[in-house]
Amino acid sequence: MKPNAHYQNPAFCRSLADRIAEMAKGQIRIMEVCGTHTVSIFRHGIRFLLPESILLVSGPGCPVCVTDQRDIDAFIKLAGQDNTIIHTFGDLMRVPGSSSSLQKEKAEGRDIRIVYSATDAIDTAMANPTKQVVFAGVGFETTAPTIAASVVSAKRMGIDNYSIYCTHKRVPPALDALASDRDMHIDGFLLPGHVSVIIGRKGYEPFFQKYRIPSAIAGFEPVDILAAILRLVEMITEGSPALINAYPRAVPENGNATARKTMETVFDTCDARWRGLGVIPGSGLAFRDEYAHFDAARRFGITFPENCPPSGCQCGEILTGKITPPQCPLYNKACTPVDPVGPCMVSSEGTCAAYYNYAAGDDG
Amino acid sequence: MKKDRILLDHGSGGRMANRLIAEMMLPLFDNPMLSRLDDGASFDIPDGRMAFSTDSYVVDPLFFPGGNIGDLAINGTVNDIAMCGALPLYLSAGLIIEEGFPMQDLEAILRSMSISAEKAGVKIVTGDTKVVPRGAADKIFINTSGIGQIPEGVNVSGENARPGDKIIVSGTIGDHGITILHQREGLSFDAQMKSDSAPLNHLVARMLNITKNIHVLRDPTRGGVATALNEIAAKSNVGIRIRESDIPVKKNVAGFCSILGLDPLFVANEGKLIAFVEKRHADEVLRAVKEDSCGRDARIIGEVVSLHCGKVIMETAIGGERIVNMLTGEQLPRIC
Structure with missing residues (x-):
């Protein structure tokens, strides 16, 4: 009846959960790094099936949530330029900057359009040769290759009214930052399936070799997630850490080399600022010189201010799993989906939004 | 008239407007209460309680698989009345049309309204048409209101859910x-x-x-x-x-x-x-x-x-x- 019914089989899910309960000794903290995992875990009620000893903490894998407020302000500034069309993925529309949001700017009359792919922005650029079309580039290795491909196409076709404000980020350096944080106590990582399609299991090898924390790449259906958790619990209780691919139907060992090559043709790695986490070395993507023309920040002279007005929300602690959303003083008080303070409450993949929508303020 | 477009004159209340009503609307929605073309419809009401509802329709795109803004405007208000537990009787229809709107599309929308009203067994007994300058509205907006009769003993409301239901x-x-x-x-x-x-x-x-x-x-x-x-x-x-x-x-x-x-x-x-x-x-x-x-x-x-x-x-x-x-x-x- 439903797609992927096989991966939502209740009896199979129950048996996986039972085996996890049998296997788990003492409290185990597993971080699901990816926002899509967070939402899937809540949406399918997976926590309800797990024993209390398994604590699932949400990580920094929601691309909108880790976008620095100053980058949001930059999008808003770009939207305010004359003759400019901003293209964005829908998730970003409601995220508050320091004084506005793209949604509010759209209501003010700015031309801001939601698209499903960067290639839509190319079509807009061709159809509007007298206007500047700027793509709000937010995402991880999952979306970066398509953005890069759009830039390669634009260069080949000589489209010079198209540019990207790039805030793309890489997951492995963020994992490194999390694992090296002494205040973090993570027994195992549930690694993001979509990112892994691009970087492969091999993409995490340096990280794993450095910290040797049990890690499993997981798909997004309940059976995928529970099976990966079971593997993690086995590794944790047996003291035999490994980096495994529990999503082999989608993730090849070496990832997608073509996508990575396109990404590497256009972008070089750089240090990047993550909302709530600060600067993580090598975690960003910057335009290579040959493609610098497509860098909206450079084209329009957008600078990144040193200081950022504090928003008061505790994104950093939430994005690193140190606290859960209900422990943030603003949660469900000053910060709700209707009147959000931070992006974690806005994005469909945000941890705070997941708690608010699926657990209604309860602690998971 | 097929290739024509709606002009500001069609909303003027003058000859052009009368022609639009007489030639396009009345044949589709013909009923004695409407065809009198008075400022409003007058009719007897049955004893008991009535339900009254209104809704505006601004869907984009106007035409989509399974329907268009016209049947949506009828079905939507019919359903709102039905959700009060009432039997819908009469509807009003107000059209706000953007200058330049293709007459052919208007006809298709009105035809759908007529078919839906017929299907639901309700009558459109009063209406209004306004035309606004290009850019002042997005193609066409429709408002419908309707009334219906609540049968004796029926008490339907969002407040009435009871444990066990x-x-x-x-x-x-x-x-x-x-x-x-x-x-x-x-x-x-x-x-x-x-x-x-x-x-x-x-x-x-x-x-x-x-x-x-x-x-x-x-x-x-x-x-x-x-x-x-x-x-x-x-x-x-x-x-x-x-x-x-x-x-x-x-x-x-x-x-x-x-x-x-x-x-x-x-x-x-x-x-x-x-x-x-x-x-x-x-x-x-x-x-x-x-x-x-x-x-x-x-x-x-x-x-x-x-x-x-x-x-x-x-x-x-x-x-x-x-x-x-x-x-x-x-x-x-x-x-x-």
Whole structure:
């Protein structure tokens, strides 16, 4: 009846959960790094099936949530330029900057359009040769290759009214930052399936070799997630850490080399600022010189201010799993989906939004 | 007239306007109350309670698989009246048309309105047409209002849900909203989707024929089933439990939602209803619903409980549990 019914089989899910309960000794903290995992875990009620000893903490894998407020302000500034069309993925529309949001700017009359792919922005650029079309580039290795491909196409076709404000980020350096944080106590990582399609299991090898924390790449259906958790619990209780691919139907060992090559043709790695986490070395993507023309920040002279007005929300602690959303003083008080303070409450993949929508303020 | 366009003159109230009404509208909506062309319609009202409702229709695109703004405008208000437990009788229709709108499209929309009204058994007894300059409206907006008669002994309201009530949904959810999104965004998914736009008054009459003990009726339009259930839980101060595996969703709609990160529980419907029925009548009412062409896929999806008042809790397909919250704004597609 439903797609992927096989991966939502209740009896199979129950048996996986039972085996996890049998296997788990003492409290185990597993971080699901990816926002899509967070939402899937809540949406399918997976926590309800797990024993209390398994604590699932949400990580920094929601691309909108880790976008620095100053980058949001930059999008808003770009939207305010004359003759400019901003293209964005829908998730970003409601995220508050320091004084506005793209949604509010759209209501003010700015031309801001939601698209499903960067290639839509190319079509807009061709159809509007007298206007500047700027793509709000937010995402991880999952979306970066398509953005890069759009830039390669634009260069080949000589489209010079198209540019990207790039805030793309890489997951492995963020994992490194999390694992090296002494205040973090993570027994195992549930690694993001979509990112892994691009970087492969091999993409995490340096990280794993450095910290040797049990890690499993997981798909997004309940059976995928529970099976990966079971593997993690086995590794944790047996003291035999490994980096495994529990999503082999989608993730090849070496990832997608073509996508990575396109990404590497256009972008070089750089240090990047993550909302709530600060600067993580090598975690960003910057335009290579040959493609610098497509860098909206450079084209329009957008600078990144040193200081950022504090928003008061505790994104950093939430994005690193140190606290859960209900422990943030603003949660469900000053910060709700209707009147959000931070992006974690806005994005469909945000941890705070997941708690608010699926657990209604309860602690998971 | 076929290749003509609407001019500002058509809304002037003068000869052009009269011609539009006489040549295009009256033949489609002919009834004695309307054809008098008085400033309003006058008619006798039956004894008892009446229901009165209004809604405005601004859908984009105007034409979509399964319908257009015209039948939506009729069905929407017919359904709002039917959800009060009433038998819809008369409608008004107000058109705001943008200058330059193709006459052919207007005719198609009016024809759909006429067919839908006929299907629902309601009469459009008064109307108004305004034409605004190009850019002052987006092609065409329609407002319809309507009144209906509430049969003796019927008391349907969002405040009336009682612990023990069974919750019936009349068919697959999310069809309309996903069809519109698919069409509007020009998404190239190979999926045959169709809006469920339909009048539900005959279905409601059929249900009330079985029992008057129907406590709540709601057509889950914008905000979808989840929003409607939350409103009812809050108004009636009861808890609601539903089972994900019992909620009917078409395979293509579920697949589309899954790709874009949308939840069908929050997607709009235009030809479905939710009914809260006293437990002892639930099976019989369900059987009656399934006999109606609008209710073939009907299911009991859950029940009202006296726990967790004001909250909707869903048993997930895998046997977990979660809250189903109200939608904040429009659902926006996710990044990855």
